Amino acid sequence: MIPYGKQLINQDDIDSVIEVLTSDYLTQGPKVPAFEQAVCEYTGAQYAVAVNSATSALHIACLALGVEKGDYVWTSPITFVASANCALYCGAMIDFVDVDVATGNMCPNMLRTKLEEAKLQGRLPKVLIPVHLCGHSCDMAAIAALSNEYGFKVIEDASHGIGGSYLGNKLGGCHYSDISIFSFHPVKIITSAEGGVATTNSASLASKMALYRSHGVTKNPQIMHRPDEGDWYYEQHELGFNYRMSDLHAALGLSQLNQLDQFVTERNRLSKIYDKQCNDLPLTSVNPLSDSISARHLYMIRLHNVKLRRSIFDMMRSKGIQVHVHYFPVHLQPYYLRLGFKEGDYVNAESFYQQILTLPLYPALVDIDQQKVISELSSCLD
């Protein structure tokens, strides 16, 4: 079977995890801050807060930005459900901004129109969560300009994006946002098995997120309300969670970070081969913006004949090629229909969804397997 995505683990990764297993700390040891430091150095962000998943990172990012009941959070309908669920965890209301049908990314023009309407209705969002689908950066300059004009905060869901850049800056550096989040699920660019991180350039957002990550509890004498009673003493300041990353996971993430650039290079090389060899087929590839380098989490195509999508999907699967579809629009999920969303709410997202197919892409994809994917796809489209 040729999967659509897969981790690549080397001996260094294995040795790093084993080293932690035989050390004093399985969790709350030195590997988590070391991993956070390495993420900061890589992305250029000043602060990083490592957690047990990107979902947790999205949740504490919303909490740190003060998202609560009565607030609106807007995201893209073409994403994993976690990008929207985080707002609901905080008791806020969720709404979506339609996508550009060529990229599947949030459309800045649609955003502007929706903001103009929301301003008249007094329903402006507190936080916007653009999602870098496939690792292709959204048009962050346009989004940041609107954020200044309308006063909302921005969380970049860069779950697909570590290793990519936009206008010469690494994703996660928060040049156009308040907080960025990455996922280290095995299917993503680098992995810590389960894990995520939130990056920011704000000391206060970083310390709030660190608080929410671990029960809302602090041992920092500088922010304690009462005098320190001794080394056992801690204070709970917020209702937090146990979203901590363990040292085992951090060690794997840290070791994987050493290979990140190679992974991204290989993903781009394989993507170029798809670009070239799919060029004559009746499909259009989903491409990154010209002024960005994509981490290339997913290689996505749009079929010109949407009626063929299901049969191509089934045929490819029957040949052992695990093509996929990213994503069924969030607003059409049964849970979201119960919140009042309905078919026709975001027509570009719904149309994009009908057209798309994700082809296998991962650094360990060997050329003969990729050639098999392309030849099977070509014969399906013949």
Ligand SMILES: *Cc1c(COP(=O)(O)O)cnc(C)c1O
């Ligand atoms: C994978 C993913 C998430 C959630 O990541 P986890 O680490 O599994 O919680 C969130 N948003 C997007 C866009 C994702 O692809």
